[in-house]
Amino acid sequence: MTFLTGSTVARAAISRRATLRAAAILCFTTASATVLAACGGSSGKTSSTTAAQSSTAISGGTTTTGARTTGAATAKSSTSVPINRNGAKLQILVGIDTAGFKLADQVAAAWKTKHPDISVSWVYDPAADDPNKILTMFAGGVPPDVFAIFPAPLVVFASKGVLQPLDPLVKQDKTDLSDFWPASITMFTWKGTLYGLPRGFANNPGYANLDAFKELGIPPPPTDFKDTTWTFDHITQVGKQLTKTANGRTTRFGTSIQTDLRDSWGPIVWSNGGEWFNTDMTACTVTETPAVEALQWLQDLIVKYKVAPRPDQVSELGGSLNMFTASQIGFYTYSGAWLRQTRVAKFNWDYSVTPRGAKGTVVGGGGVAWSIAKATKDLGDAWLLLQHVASAQTQKTLATVFYPGRRSAAEYLAALDPSLPPKHRQLLIDAMDYVRTDPVHPRWSEINTVITNQLSYLWDGSRPAKEVATQIKSGVDPILQGKV
Numbered sequence: 001m002t003f004l005t006g007s008t009v010a011r012a013a014i015s016r017r018a019t020l021r022a023a024a025i026l027c028f029t030t031a032s033a034t035v036l037a038a039c040g041g042s043s044g045k046t047s048s049t050t051a052a053q054s055s056t057a058i059s060g061g062t063t064t065t066g067a068r069t070t071g072a073a074t075a076k077s078s079t080s081v082p083i084n085r086n087g088a089k090l091q092i093l094v095g096i097d098t099a100g101f102k103l104a105d106q107v108a109a110a111w112k113t114k115h116p117d118i119s120v121s122w123v124y125d126p127a128a129d130d131p132n133k134i135l136t137m138f139a140g141g142v143p144p145d146v147f148a149i150f151p152a153p154l155v156v157f158a159s160k161g162v163l164q165p166l167d168p169l170v171k172q173d174k175t176d177l178s179d180f181w182p183a184s185i186t187m188f189t190w191k192g193t194l195y196g197l198p199r200g201f202a203n204n205p206g207y208a209n210l211d212a213f214k215e216l217g218i219p220p221p222p223t224d225f226k227d228t229t230w231t232f233d234h235i236t237q238v239g240k241q242l243t244k245t246a247n248g249r250t251t252r253f254g255t256s257i258q259t260d261l262r263d264s265w266g267p268i269v270w271s272n273g274g275e276w277f278n279t280d281m282t283a284c285t286v287t288e289t290p291a292v293e294a295l296q297w298l299q300d301l302i303v304k305y306k307v308a309p310r311p312d313q314v315s316e317l318g319g320s321l322n323m324f325t326a327s328q329i330g331f332y333t334y335s336g337a338w339l340r341q342t343r344v345a346k347f348n349w350d351y352s353v354t355p356r357g358a359k360g361t362v363v364g365g366g367g368v369a370w371s372i373a374k375a376t377k378d379l380g381d382a383w384l385l386l387q388h389v390a391s392a393q394t395q396k397t398l399a400t401v402f403y404p405g406r407r408s409a410a411e412y413l414a415a416l417d418p419s420l421p422p423k424h425r426q427l428l429i430d431a432m433d434y435v436r437t438d439p440v441h442p443r444w445s446e447i448n449t450v451i452t453n454q455l456s457y458l459w460d461g462s463r464p465a466k467e468v469a470t471q472i473k474s475g476v477d478p479i480l481q482g483k484v
Contacts, residue, residue, distance in 0.1 A: 095128030196369025198405025271357030
């Protein structure tokens with residue numbers, strides 16, 4: 001079984017430079033009707049950023065290099081949007097690594113079987129999820145008709161009016177969205193409008209080295225979210241027990257604190273009853289007591305109790321994933337999509353619940369959406385294509401590459417390879433009821449940069465949580481309020 005590799009699992013947000021560039025490019029494209037008309041992507045051309053070495057096209061069920069398409073005739077659909085108008089030639093940009101090419105070929109072949117008269121160029125590129133690539137294609141006047149996009153850039157694109165709203169299409173076709181995780185639909189909705197359907201949607205459970213727990217006679221972390229024992233205080237004590245030292249050097253840390261939103265500081269603050277922002281995201285609220293207490297606990301695990309490595313130590317030892325599989329970490333929180341990579345471990349391990357704060361358990365989660373360029377010249381066909389790649393069958397086909405955004409596909413995946421770890425794969429499905437997704441804002445990259453920079457002082461112990469929170473608020477509020 002193969003899961004996401006580094007290029008496709010990256011929970012990337014646009015960099016500050018890219019965000020500003022996005023705004024500049026998209027302002028330019030939306031300012032000119034001529035430019036917008038040229039952005040349909042129906043010419044079958046690829047931009048210079050999609051080199052032939054990383055591109056594949058499907059024609060007549062066979063795989064060829066380049067973007068060869070077949071002729072188009074007529075097609076029928078339940079949608080009232082015109083289908084195959086003027087001989088549709090669509091392009092879909094698929095961000096997938098080489099290990100997933102064969103599976104993507106199956107998806108393309110299934111499309112060809114269902115819609116032989118609608119030509120599609122399937123452009124595979126491991127870097128296609130990079131928003132800069134999509135921006136370049138928009139700026140060049142040849143954006144893909146259908147493409148995958150992360151939530152942060154989706155909001156930027158949607159706010160500039162270059163994404164096709166999906167609500168009218170869902171309504172006219174009476175598309176059933178009940179199989180998608182509710183949080184995933186919410187994540188790709190901006191200001192009440194749906195702009196994408198999930199390509200994949202994972203959550204971030206706990207991982208536990210069961211042999212390490214057994215060695216010390218410690219009960220392993222629970223696998224039932226109704227269990228209330230895995231609290232901050234209990235985790236601190238277990239972390240102390242699991243930490244091992246030899247000759248003044250730590251050979252195994254009890255746990256490891258990730259430095260990104262989804263694995264640590266987002267859900268930890270939320271689970272303790274804190275919030276990062278007010279409801280309309282006009283002010284940062286991380287200075288309130290529950291949030292400060294949660295951040296202080298994270299720092300204490302590293303600095304006070306020394307049961308978790310500093311970020312520089314994690315980097316020196318190859319990252320938390322490598323440390324866990326090398327038995328240098330007893331338990332930690334990480335994306336459930338990294339199954340294949342974790343299976344290299346030579347010890348017994350399993351998923352577990354995540355830390356429980358004063359207000360309960362919150363699990364970080366998120367994914368990537370399939371969206372349609374608003375300037376597509378063949379909207380009906382593009383909608384058919386998006387429905388195909390977001391379908392239950394496609395998500396089952398690609399389940400070992402992208403953790404599914406549909407319950408039915410996730411249940412299918414959980415049943416594969418029952419002899420391999422982890423035992424409690426159902427936990428990833430159960431966790432969806434506790435998922436809270438990343439905050440979204442058109443200037444999220446700038447906000448995230450302020451937070452990340454200030455949290456570096458938390459991780460190295462040079463500033464207490466209250467001071468860090470105060471500095472975060474002073475840097476974020478002017479962004480939220482449009483003062484900078």
